[in-house]
Amino acid sequence: MRVGIFGAGIAGLAVAWFLRDDADVCVHEASVGVGGLARSFKWHGFDCDLAPHRFLTHDEELLRQVLALVPMRRLERRSGIRLRGHWIRDPVNIFEVLYRFAPLESARIVWHYVVRRRQREDSFEALVLNNYGKGLHDLFFKPYSEKLFGIPANEISPSWGRRKIRVSGLRDLVRRDPRLYFEHFYYPVENGYGAIAERLYADVRTRVHLHSRLVGLAPLSSGGYECRFETPTGVVSDRFDVVVSTLPMPELGALLGFHIPLRFRPMTLLYLLVGVDSVSDRHWTYFADRDVIVNRVAEFRHFNANPPRGKTVICCEVTDAQQFSVERVIDELTGADFLPAGVPILDTKIIRLERAYPIYDRSYDEQIDLARQAFAAHPGIFHIGRQAQFVHKDVDEILEEAKALASVMRPGSGRWPHVAP
CATH class of the missing domain: 1.10.3110 (protoporphyrinogen ix oxidase, domain 3)
Structure with missing residues (x-):
């Protein structure tokens, strides 16, 4: 059985990893790297994520599998909320x-x-x-x-x-x-949360094609799909018995000829290198007030096992792009008693995520139902991940679903359900 997987984020890599011994798997990724929103990078000696994730699953078998792949620390969760001038605990x-x-x-x-x-x-x-x-x-x-x-x-x-x-x-x-209530979570000892995606990639590297963007998808009368991919050397075609999509639902729908009017909310990530050992004792800090443009701040010192001394990195998440500026974020954090007044900001880095959050407007349920009806005509297409299913999911949920999806796709399972978005 040939399985085509669109996207080498955590969802696509996980499905490929679980199917690696049971199917001829081929992963196509449009960018030049893997991990998607669950990737990490190094900055001034710190392992940084695209806003830190946490790993916590009640699936004991999955937990053992992931811990065997990636050494992790068990951390006690520390998070708080700034609300109308007060600090309160979270939850x-x-x-x-x-x-x-x-x-x-x-x-x-x-x-x-x-x-x-x-x-x-x-x-x-x-x-x-x-x-x-x-x-x-x-x-x-x-x-x-x-x-x-x-x-x-x-x-x-x-x-x-x-x-x-x-x-x-x-x-x-x-x-x-x-x-x-969510009192602890797991986090990789080295290389940030992206270590999970990188470890999965290491085991399926020969089956992953980077810089390969899906531009055509057509069902075959004999079953399966013919797919066309845009690559640096031109457009190439391949055929698969079934496909697994992690692409944004509207994007995949457009390739199949139907319109899905669902929207994503972009997010700006501002990383600040601050010239002190730490600015708080929390992993995450939420800012609930509407007039503060910062949604959440994470401090990577508390995630890293061996962080540098004398400095710290915080990641500020902002979904209000029109009001964003580096100066405003710094002023707001100082005014909220999060950043000490006059603390040195040694460097800044900005990353923009175009599809950070599915927007749950009031048409959401109706549009999801219509999308499911449209995709029902394609039982050979499976959907997994936040963007493909247009639902807010954490990485542990995606890994659980990837494991379950692989189990029904294995030859001899006798089950071929349509995994709806």
Whole structure:
């Protein structure tokens, strides 16, 4: 069986790795490197990611497989939220929120939760109001989500909330012990999170074609697909029995002749080399207020096993491209008491990701259903990954799905489901 895989990000490499002994696998990657959004690079002695990822899976077999491939450290998660001039822990502890804020604001949170009225959950705003009330909605959920997607909360799909809000209401926030909630994660000892992708690549390197962009895809009457790839030496063709796509869903749909009007939110990553040992004790820091353009900051010192002394690197994520500037980010972090006033900024680096987040607008569910119907006519195409399935997924989820997909694709499995986007 010949399997064509489009994309050598973590999803494509993982599928190739799991199928390496069971199929004739061929991976085509448009760029000159592998890893996609899960790649890493070295900068001023630090291993840096495209915003740090964490690895944590409940699949014990997968965990053993990954740890056997890549040496990792088990780290205790440290993250926090800056909200209206206060620092609170992440995950949110409702008692801490009520304690941190003025009695009137705290009373408003409780009151709006008690008197909330059930409404149709046709938006993210409605979902949050139903589960938390207007107080927490206005304080935290609305400003952060609007900043992330660039659209009003009442235009965001409720699917975003159902996927990312891990508790169903205020009662769960009260009952939950945040110390036991995502309390640890795994991270490579060397070479950043990209070490995972690089290790997978090492085992399938001879089957990966870099600088090879898919430009044509046509089903064959005899079964399978004929694919055309643009390479530095010209356009080449190849045939596969089945294909696995990690390409953005709208891009693959266009090659098959149908339009999928789903959009991605770009993100700017600003890396700052700061002339101090550390600026915080946290791995991640979230900035929830709408008037702060920074979404999240990560400090790589706390991920690296042996970081350099006397300096640190932070990565600032910004989805509001129109308001972005290096000076504004530095001013905001200083004003939020995150960066010490007058601290030396020794160097800066900017990376722009064009497709960082799928935008969950209110048409999301309808468009996904229409896409699934269109792709159902192509049962020989499998979809995996954040961009191909147009859903926000972490790397551990993608690895779990790659493992499951490979298991049904192996000869003799007797199962050939259409893996819908």
